[in-house]
Amino acid sequence: MTKIKAVFSDIDGTLINSNHVITEKTKLAVQKATNLGIPFVLVSARMPSGILPLQKELEINSPIICYSGSLVIDCRSNTTILSKSLPPENVIGIYETVKSKFSNIQINIYSHDQWVVENPQDEWVVQEQDITGAQPTQANLKTFINTNSEVHKILCMGPAEQIEQLEEVLKKDNTALTIYKSKDTYLEIMSGDASKSKAIQQIISHYNLKKEEIMAIGDNFNDIDMLKFAGLGIAMGNAPDEVKKYANQVTSSNDEEGLSLSLAENVIS
Numbered sequence: 001m002t003k004i005k006a007v008f009s010d011i012d013g014t015l016i017n018s019n020h021v022i023t024e025k026t027k028l029a030v031q032k033a034t035n036l037g038i039p040f041v042l043v044s045a046r047m048p049s050g051i052l053p054l055q056k057e058l059e060i061n062s063p064i065i066c067y068s069g070s071l072v073i074d075c076r077s078n079t080t081i082l083s084k085s086l087p088p089e090n091v092i093g094i095y096e097t098v099k100s101k102f103s104n105i106q107i108n109i110y111s112h113d114q115w116v117v118e119n120p121q122d123e124w125v126v127q128e129q130d131i132t133g134a135q136p137t138q139a140n141l142k143t144f145i146n147t148n149s150e151v152h153k154i155l156c157m158g159p160a161e162q163i164e165q166l167e168e169v170l171k172k173d174n175t176a177l178t179i180y181k182s183k184d185t186y187l188e189i190m191s192g193d194a195s196k197s198k199a200i201q202q203i204i205s206h207y208n209l210k211k212e213e214i215m216a217i218g219d220n221f222n223d224i225d226m227l228k229f230a231g232l233g234i235a236m237g238n239a240p241d242e243v244k245k246y247a248n249q250v251t252s253s254n255d256e257e258g259l260s261l262s263l264a265e266n267v268i269s
Contacts, residue, residue: 002212002231004267007033008065008200009259010218011044011054012131012182014236017255020131022057029260030058032268041065041203043196045153045188045222048073048113050132063206067110068178068222069199070152070190082202084194085111085150090174092145094154094189097173102166105158109141111151116144124157124185153190160184180222188222196222197229217262219243219254234262 009015016022030040040058042051043065051064055075063074063081072082091109098107106124109116117125117136125136145151156166167187171179176192196216204214216223216230219239227233227246235247236258244250249266252258 004038004215004232005209005213006039006041006204006207006215007263007267008041008043008196008203008214008216008226008230010220010223011042011046011051013219013238013254014217014223015042015054015254015259022054023257023260025257026260027058029263029268030060033263034060036268038267039203039207041200043200043216043218043226044068045182046132047110047115047134047153049115049134053133063203065196065199065203067153068188068190068194069196070194071112072199072202081206082199083150083152084191085152086154086177086189086191088145088149088151090177091151091154092142093173094170095141095145097169098156098166101169102156102158102162105156105162105166107141108136108155108157109144109151110153110155111144111148116141128155128157153188156187156189157185163187182220182222196226200226200229215262215266217251217259232266234266 034040039062040060041062044051045068048066061075065072070084074081098105106122115134115136116139118141120136120138163185178190178192182188212231214230215232216226217234219236224246233247234249234251235244237253251262
């Protein structure tokens with residue numbers, strides 16, 4: 001097997017367990033890999049503030065891939081490597097659709113390291129804050145959209161049935177965008193030009209690596225493209241069966257040290 005020279009890891013459902021923490025065994029495995037000179041890169045739909053504390057906890061300083069590939073940041077120099085924003089007309093159209101037809105859905109706007117909401121006390125916002133540790137900013141969303149050209153992600157949160165209906169409506173009117181459910185109650189919307197695999201390509205070009213030399217590991221539908229792209233794609237045991245079909249290997253779940261087991265078997269053995 002080709003020697004793995006870089007690892008790209010999803011966060012939620014992969015790096016962290018069901019209690020939203022990184023276990024000591026996982027930390028140790030990541031540190032062993034980085035001590036061997038193998039970059040460990042976090043890849044997530046999260047905003048930078050939801051990723052950087054995990055970087056610090058793992059004691060790594062690799063680039064980070066935010067918003068599922070819409071924003072890539074070099075943490076050493078704090079510079080932007082890649083930025084793919086949503087077309088403003090799509091952003092305002094989605095906002096108007098949600099506000100007029102889906103009153104129980106909470107809409108969130110993300111721009112660089114800003115998470116903008118209209119009601120920080122909303123239960124969905126509080127739940128997301130508890131999971132990611134990021135802090136929302138309160139603003140009139142329509143005003144924010146009209147004055148900020150770079151929106152990297154829209155997150156809609158609400159009851160599963162309404163999220164499913166919203167997904168169907170938005171996919172009809174926004175065919176050039178990437179729209180997917182990260183869970184039954186979360187709908188994520190990003191530029192159609194952004195993907196985890198495209199962001200990874202930017203980083204491996206920087207490290208002068210081939211895709212055959214990288215390992216990607218994840219647990220959800222938005223991880224499929226990077227599992228297919230990597231020389232070694234690994235699905236977590238807690239991943240849906242459809243995701244597992246695209247992986248070279250399936251490891252244990254995120255509550256059974258699946259990531260650390262994969263690193264031990266493929267990277268630090």
